[in-house]
Amino acid sequence: MSNIRTNYEKWYESDEFYWGTDPADFCDELIALCPPSKEKKVLDIGCGEGKDAVYMAQKGYSVSAFDLTENGIKKTLRLAKEKGVEINEYVDDINTFETEEKFDIVYSTGTIQYLFEKNKKEFFEKIERITKKGGFVFFNVFVDKPFLELPPDWDIEEKMWNPGELFTYLPNWKIHRIDEVIFEDNSCGVPHYHCMDTIICERII
Ligand SMILES: C[S@@+](CC[C@H](N)C(=O)[O-])C[C@H]1O[C@@H](n2cnc3c(N)ncnc32)[C@H](O)[C@@H]1O
Numbered sequence: 001m002s003n004i005r006t007n008y009e010k011w012y013e014s015d016e017f018y019w020g021t022d023p024a025d026f027c028d029e030l031i032a033l034c035p036p037s038k039e040k041k042v043l044d045i046g047c048g049e050g051k052d053a054v055y056m057a058q059k060g061y062s063v064s065a066f067d068l069t070e071n072g073i074k075k076t077l078r079l080a081k082e083k084g085v086e087i088n089e090y091v092d093d094i095n096t097f098e099t100e101e102k103f104d105i106v107y108s109t110g111t112i113q114y115l116f117e118k119n120k121k122e123f124f125e126k127i128e129r130i131t132k133k134g135g136f137v138f139f140n141v142f143v144d145k146p147f148l149e150l151p152p153d154w155d156i157e158e159k160m161w162n163p164g165e166l167f168t169y170l171p172n173w174k175i176h177r178i179d180e181v182i183f184e185d186n187s188c189g190v191p192h193y194h195c196m197d198t199i200i201c202e203r204i205i
Pocket of ligand 1: 047094
């Protein structure tokens with residue numbers, strides 16, 4: 001029986017960066033809200049090949065980043081070396097990760113759809129514990145729309161969330177961004193559409 005839990009382990013094997021090396025625009029949104037310094041800690045959950053984690057380190061934060069894939073973490077290390085920064089990168093699982101640290105920014109793009117249903121509540125309780133007061137979180141997640149087909153590279157263990165579901169967690173935080181958009185994507189070379197819910201919020205109390 002195969003114990004492969006994500007096809008990304010294979011998709012990240014090649015020397016090329018599957019997601020490229022340009023950071024997501026979301027990083028600059030967070031930088032504007034929480035200006036970088038070495039004392040500020042960032043956690044990137046499901047960092048893939050590290051493009052966003054490395055960018056945040058280049059901007060001056062102390063960055064930790066994990067992904068389920070060994071190949072993703074190897075490439076994160078490679079990219080960090082190429083860009084002349086150090087980050088704390090390691091293999092871990094979004095469903096079971098633990099940390100004693102507290103962060104100024106907890107960031108996760110394109111990954112929380114890998115949370116098992118039974119772990120969602122506990123995951124957000126953990127996020128609440130590990131975010132400093134005055135800290136920020138960024139999450140986005142793919143949501144199910146009956147008029148959109150499942151993307152051609154939909155992965156093992158990925159589960160669409162219900163529209164708006166993401167916005168029901170962290171209800172007592174200050175919301176800076178909350179939206180749902182449909183966009184075209186060409187990952188895997190086949191044009192397709194996603195619907196994505198996004199939230200940026202701040203832990204005030
Ligand atoms: C769509 S990619 C996004 C990667 C990265 N955040 C980016 O934007 O480039 C989803 C990532 O989730 C990772 N992943 C899948 N299951 C995971 C799990 N259980 N724990 C942590 N990461 C996981 C995959 O390896 C992959 O890197």
